[in-house]
Amino acid sequence: MQGKKENIDETDRKILNILLKDANTSYVDIAKRIHVSPGTVHVRMKRLVRIGLVKKAFLNVDYNKLGYDICAFLGIHLENSSFYSQVIDALYHIPEVVNAHYTTGNYSIFVRIICRDTEHLREVLHEKIQEIDGVQRTETFISLEESIHRTISLESREEV
Amino acid sequence: MQGKKENIDETDRKILNILLKDANTSYVDIAKRIHVSPGTVHVRMKRLVRIGLVKKAFLNVDYNKLGYDICAFLGIHLENSSFYSQVIDALYHIPEVVNAHYTTGNYSIFVRIICRDTEHLREVLHEKIQEIDGVQRTETFISLEESIHRTISLESREEV
DNA sequence: GTTGAAAAATTCCGCCG
DNA sequence: CGGCGGAATTTTTCAAC
Numbered sequence: 001m002q003g004k005k006e007n008i009d010e011t012d013r014k015i016l017n018i019l020l021k022d023a024n025t026s027y028v029d030i031a032k033r034i035h036v037s038p039g040t041v042h043v044r045m046k047r048l049v050r051i052g053l054v055k056k057a058f059l060n061v062d063y064n065k066l067g068y069d070i071c072a073f074l075g076i077h078l079e080n081s082s083f084y085s086q087v088i089d090a091l092y093h094i095p096e097v098v099n100a101h102y103t104t105g106n107y108s109i110f111v112r113i114i115c116r117d118t119e120h121l122r123e124v125l126h127e128k129i130q131e132i133d134g135v136q137r138t139e140t141f142i143s144l145e146e147s148i149h150r151t152i153s154l155e156s157r158e159e160v
Numbered sequence: 161m162q163g164k165k166e167n168i169d170e171t172d173r174k175i176l177n178i179l180l181k182d183a184n185t186s187y188v189d190i191a192k193r194i195h196v197s198p199g200t201v202h203v204r205m206k207r208l209v210r211i212g213l214v215k216k217a218f219l220n221v222d223y224n225k226l227g228y229d230i231c232a233f234l235g236i237h238l239e240n241s242s243f244y245s246q247v248i249d250a251l252y253h254i255p256e257v258v259n260a261h262y263t264t265g266n267y268s269i270f271v272r273i274i275c276r277d278t279e280h281l282r283e284v285l286h287e288k289i290q291e292i293d294g295v296q297r298t299e300t301f302i303s304l305e306e307s308i309h310r311t312i313s314l315e316s317r318e319e320v
Numbered sequence: 321g322t323t324g325a326a327a328a329a330t331t332c333c334g335c336c337g
Numbered sequence: 338c339g340g341c342g343g344a345a346t347t348t349t350t351c352a353a354c
Contacts, residue, residue: 092307150258
C-alpha cells in the first residue's frame with residue numbers, strides 16, 4: 001500500500017488548490033496570491049513531488065478537434081476475478097483505453113476509451129477487447145457530452 | 161457545435177504527443193526533441209490554444225495521500241431526459257462531482273465523484289445526489305484501484 | 321520557420337527569525 | 338529549521354528577417 005496520508009499544512013493546501021484549478025500557474029503568481037516568496041512555493045512543490053503526492057500534469061485537449069469523436073465507457077464482466085491482472089495487462093496494450101478501474105458493483109473493470117468514430121469503436125470492441133481471455137461480456141455507454149470536468153478543491157481543515 | 165476538426169500538421173502532432181505525456185515539458189525541450197526552434201513550438205502552441213484545441217493543464221495528484229480514499233462512479237437514471245440540464249446544474253454545485261457525462265445506454269448521466277471515506281460517500285449520495293429533482297435512482301461502483309490512467313497518443317496519419 | 325534579444329520564471333544559496 | 342531575498346541560469350516571448 002503506497003497511498004497513505006501525508007502531513008500537508010495550510011500553505012501546501014493553498015498551493016495545491018491553485019494548481020489543481022490551473023496547473024500552468026507560475027510559482028511567482030502563486031507566491032503573490034498566498035503571500036509567501038516564490039522560493040517557498042518552490043520548496044513546497046519539490047517536497048510534494050518527492051513524496052509522490054503530486055505527479056505530472058496532464059494537458060486538457062479537445063479530442064473532437066483532433067478527430068476523436070467518441071468517448072465511451074465500458075463495463076467489463078470477467079469470467080472470474082482471478083483474470084483481473086491479465087485483463088488489465090491486455091487493456092494496457094490497447095492505446096484507445098485511457099482509464100481502467102477495478103470496481104465493486106456490476107462490473108469488475110470499468111474502462112474509458114477514446115475512438116475516432118463508430119467504426120473505430122466497433123473495431124476496438126470486437127477485435128480487441130472482446131478477444132481478451134477472461135472477458136465474459138461488456139456493456140457500452142457512449143458519452144454524448146462531457147458536461148463537467150474539473151478537480152476537487154481541498155477544504156481547509158485543521159488537520160489532515 | 162463547436163468541436164469540428166482542425167487542420168493539424170505533423171509538427172503540431174509531435175508537439176501535442178510530447179505534451180500529452182507530460183504537460184510540464186518546456187518548449188526548449190520539445191524543440192530539441194522534434195528538431196525545430198523554440199520559437200516555432202511557441203507559435204504552434206499559441207495557435208492550438210487560440211483555436212481551443214488545447215485548454216488548460218490539470219495536475220495529477222494522489223488523492224489518497226490527500227485524505228480522499230474513495231473514487232466512485234455513479235450511473236444516474238433520470239425520470240425523463242428533459243431533466244438533463246437541471247440535473248447537470250445541480251451536480252455542478254456538488255464539489256465532490258469531478259466529471260459528468262451524458263450517455264447512451266442504461267443510464268442517462270454518468271458521474272465520477274471523489275470522497276474522503278465511506279461516510280462522506282454516503283452523505284453525498286443520500287443527502288445530495290438522491291435529493292436532486294429528476295433523479296430516479298442511482299447505481300454506485302466504487303473504484304478499488306485505478307490501474308490505467310493516461311492519454312491517447314496521436315497517430316501520424318497523412319491527413320486529419 | 322528561424323534567430324536573437326528582452327522579459328519573465330525557475331532555481332539555488334547564504335542569511336535571518 | 339523553515340522561510341526570505343537576491344543572483345545566476347533557463348525559459349518564454351516577440352519582433353524582424
